[in-house]
Amino acid sequence: MKLLKEAKSLIGVNIRDYGMYIALFVIMLTFSIMTDGLFMSSRNISNLIDATGYIAVLAVGMTLVIVIRHIDLSVGFAAGFMGAIAAILLTQFGMPFYITIPIILVLGMIIGLFNGFLVAHMGIPSFVASLAAMLIFRGALLQVTEKTGTISIKDEHFNAIGNGFIPAIAKVGQLNLLSLIVGALIIVLFIYFEFSKRRNKIKYHFEVISNSMFAIKVLFVSAIIAYITWILAGYNGFSWTVIIVLIVVVIYHFLTTSTVIGRHIYAVGSNPEAANLSGISVKKITYIVFCSMGLLSALSGLLFTARLQSATTTAGTLFELDAIAAAYVGGVSAAGGVGKVTGSIIGAIVMASLSSGMNLLGVGISYQYMIRGGVLAGAVIFDVMTRKQRA
Amino acid sequence: MNPTILEMNNISKEFTGVKALTNVNFKVNKGEIHCLIGENGAGKSTLMKVLSGVYPHGTYSGDIIFDGSVQTFSRISDSVKTGIAIIYQELALFPDLTVYENIFAGNEVKKGALVDWNQTIVRAKEMLNKVKLNVNPEVLIKDLGVGKQQLVEIAKALSKDVKLLILDEPTAALNENDSENLLQLLRELKNQGITSIMISHKLKEVIAIADQVTVLRDGRTICTLDASKNEVSESVIIKNMVGREIDDIYPKRNNKQFGDNVLEIQNWTAFDPKLGREVVKDVNLHVKKGEIVGIAGLMGSGRTELAQSIFGNPKFYKLRGELLLEGAKRTLKNPKDAIKAGIAYVTEDRKGDGLFLIQDIKQNISAANLEMISSKGIINNNEEVKISNEYKGSLNIKAPSVEQLVGNLSGGNQQKVSLGKWLFVNPTLLILDEPTRGIDVGAKFEIYTIMNKLISEGMSIIMISSELSEVLGMSDRVYVMAEGEIKGELHANEADQEKIMKLATQ
Numbered sequence: 001m002k003l004l005k006e007a008k009s010l011i012g013v014n015i016r017d018y019g020m021y022i023a024l025f026v027i028m029l030t031f032s033i034m035t036d037g038l039f040m041s042s043r044n045i046s047n048l049i050d051a052t053g054y055i056a057v058l059a060v061g062m063t064l065v066i067v068i069r070h071i072d073l074s075v076g077f078a079a080g081f082m083g084a085i086a087a088i089l090l091t092q093f094g095m096p097f098y099i100t101i102p103i104i105l106v107l108g109m110i111i112g113l114f115n116g117f118l119v120a121h122m123g124i125p126s127f128v129a130s131l132a133a134m135l136i137f138r139g140a141l142l143q144v145t146e147k148t149g150t151i152s153i154k155d156e157h158f159n160a161i162g163n164g165f166i167p168a169i170a171k172v173g174q175l176n177l178l179s180l181i182v183g184a185l186i187i188v189l190f191i192y193f194e195f196s197k198r199r200n201k202i203k204y205h206f207e208v209i210s211n212s213m214f215a216i217k218v219l220f221v222s223a224i225i226a227y228i229t230w231i232l233a234g235y236n237g238f239s240w241t242v243i244i245v246l247i248v249v250v251i252y253h254f255l256t257t258s259t260v261i262g263r264h265i266y267a268v269g270s271n272p273e274a275a276n277l278s279g280i281s282v283k284k285i286t287y288i289v290f291c292s293m294g295l296l297s298a299l300s301g302l303l304f305t306a307r308l309q310s311a312t313t314t315a316g317t318l319f320e321l322d323a324i325a326a327a328y329v330g331g332v333s334a335a336g337g338v339g340k341v342t343g344s345i346i347g348a349i350v351m352a353s354l355s356s357g358m359n360l361l362g363v364g365i366s367y368q369y370m371i372r373g374g375v376l377a378g379a380v381i382f383d384v385m386t387r388k389q390r391a
Numbered sequence: 392m393n394p395t396i397l398e399m400n401n402i403s404k405e406f407t408g409v410k411a412l413t414n415v416n417f418k419v420n421k422g423e424i425h426c427l428i429g430e431n432g433a434g435k436s437t438l439m440k441v442l443s444g445v446y447p448h449g450t451y452s453g454d455i456i457f458d459g460s461v462q463t464f465s466r467i468s469d470s471v472k473t474g475i476a477i478i479y480q481e482l483a484l485f486p487d488l489t490v491y492e493n494i495f496a497g498n499e500v501k502k503g504a505l506v507d508w509n510q511t512i513v514r515a516k517e518m519l520n521k522v523k524l525n526v527n528p529e530v531l532i533k534d535l536g537v538g539k540q541q542l543v544e545i546a547k548a549l550s551k552d553v554k555l556l557i558l559d560e561p562t563a564a565l566n567e568n569d570s571e572n573l574l575q576l577l578r579e580l581k582n583q584g585i586t587s588i589m590i591s592h593k594l595k596e597v598i599a600i601a602d603q604v605t606v607l608r609d610g611r612t613i614c615t616l617d618a619s620k621n622e623v624s625e626s627v628i629i630k631n632m633v634g635r636e637i638d639d640i641y642p643k644r645n646n647k648q649f650g651d652n653v654l655e656i657q658n659w660t661a662f663d664p665k666l667g668r669e670v671v672k673d674v675n676l677h678v679k680k681g682e683i684v685g686i687a688g689l690m691g692s693g694r695t696e697l698a699q700s701i702f703g704n705p706k707f708y709k710l711r712g713e714l715l716l717e718g719a720k721r722t723l724k725n726p727k728d729a730i731k732a733g734i735a736y737v738t739e740d741r742k743g744d745g746l747f748l749i750q751d752i753k754q755n756i757s758a759a760n761l762e763m764i765s766s767k768g769i770i771n772n773n774e775e776v777k778i779s780n781e782y783k784g785s786l787n788i789k790a791p792s793v794e795q796l797v798g799n800l801s802g803g804n805q806q807k808v809s810l811g812k813w814l815f816v817n818p819t820l821l822i823l824d825e826p827t828r829g830i831d832v833g834a835k836f837e838i839y840t841i842m843n844k845l846i847s848e849g850m851s852i853i854m855i856s857s858e859l860s861e862v863l864g865m866s867d868r869v870y871v872m873a874e875g876e877i878k879g880e881l882h883a884n885e886a887d888q889e890k891i892m893k894l895a896t897q
Contacts, residue, residue: 203773260761260770263761267750267758270747277745278726278758279727279730279731280727337747
């Protein structure tokens, strides 16, 4: 009884965060029932996650951009352009993938810094600056692919980051052994961090949730990780895309929640004047956030190009809007200063699940757009309502 | 005795678990000026929001009887229609529109379906005459001072045939001159039969103008005092407000001992490229260790500009002159430099550029000195909670926990958070810009006590204030500013209100 009460108050306080997960769960459950379990099949989940990867990394970067009250519309074509450059380096210059990838990532940061320069230094509104950049990259993409058209890539290693899976080593029944080990490792790390966090709080004599509640929470999350691992291990295991996205999320989650830089980003977002008077350089933070956005655009371009095993003339079209939508569904506030990286990832998965589920059900593309639009509006309405309640 | 125009009976209002108002009774007679006072968080603003329909009928319990009939407002426009107008502390004007457009915004003068602009201007002039404001109605609001903007707000209310005018701290942002004009205007409106309710923290004004005073405390009506029966006095009001006696508004400080100069500036001039003129002119001043230096002057006299030009110059003025910290010449390029050099600046506008309202108490307190609680750029979240709890205790910040959002705190508690943030950088010189604006007597006393404690620990303070009694009550030395210049320097024992005002207005 007491436990139930504790759970209730926990959910009440964190309704916006948990709401996301609940929504995702409901969506997945609904599609599973409607498709007789096909939706949750190993193959479909694996495809769904891989197809979300290049939007998910953009959504992570976009979260920070929106948190500091800006927007970056150029990320889609920037990603497409850099994917094309990668293809050219790999095919026409014969560069190995391990040189191409770092070059593209550095190029992404330079592009991001340029956007940051326009916004932070020249004081151009980010909407306009990134709109200009978007047109420029669209032109640049057409320019570099003008002679060749679609550039197909033969480099297997490169293509693996979009299509490949981590090696199995051995099979346990039908399951992929290395993926099982990775899953187990994630669970062990998760449990270790939860315990050390709790131990530290107790050391400071802070209030912590009750032992049984803590056990339930740890078991619940571990079970979910185990379940996802089990599903993926039943097909080809963890893909390189999943591993890359996971690493990006972990780094950015840590960066935003535990570091001085992260705190400064949110301070600038919630009140730039106060941040400036607190000794935080708004300019520097703007540069950093746009630079990170450029880096992630480059990564997104690499993932997408590798997935298609080619660079196309239209690569990156509307990526920016998918990323922005994922961030908003994930609870980022347009007023700035509020939003979590993990939320945006869930937002990206929610949007991808909707597409995937509706595809399986054979829903027409016209209805798919309308439904996804409705979900976006609904998520923001829910956000506004819960915020009002708390104030 | 005049008939009653407004009666609020047994009003109770609850916010998710917190009782903001408990059985409040409030009665206003026709044609009087009724002051509503109480500490921050006592429920004054909530009561006025119930009255004006911000909180619609049904979300509170109790009755509102206005002008002889029971009112059930479900939105603000309902209360406006019955003749209630409310003017908030933060003015609700459109800065980029003209005076006449503002006066009739939402209440346009129409000819058929179109706005009759000529008629609008004619009527705007009438309204401006009524409030004795002599400006061209075609001027933009942003080009007027705060005092004049306030009058435009009142003109706007008058244009709607107002019967009951509610003013929420109308003089908080005004200098003494403008405040006196405003009070005079309220008296004249009273003669024309308009009833006013005024919320104020400035007891002198309340005593000067009120016919009746109702005191709220902790969401309850404590008493209603009648000026005609000589019941209204400062001590009686304060006693009822805080529920205890405060012997002295300004706590005494013993064994004053001043050390060497902590800060000295010489021939200090700041040119504002945006305004195209010098906002600080040839200023010389110094602050000794253990000293509270007051800077008096009217709004716009260059006090805030002076403070900001010292604190790392965030507005990018062009500076001339010398700045010496503890005897050594220094150049502070940005606020970060200034913080590192041991200067802290608590801003005048705590909501605008002081606090992160959507962040919680702990994040605000740590914001200017995250290095202190982090190693290699990684924050120790537990240390942050611990330290914020220490400040919450020592500054007596009233909140359920340090996880509370600062936007949800009352003004006095917000000011304490702001103070906590700057004490956490461990400064040697603390610049306080209007440290007690818009906060109640109890919280003011606490802030003065904290200031004295800091001084006794060896800190130095520059206090900028529009309240002369505060400047006189707290300072060891006073500089008076006007038009960007220091017009005079007075020691505590020779300073008085007349001398300061004379220097400030010369």
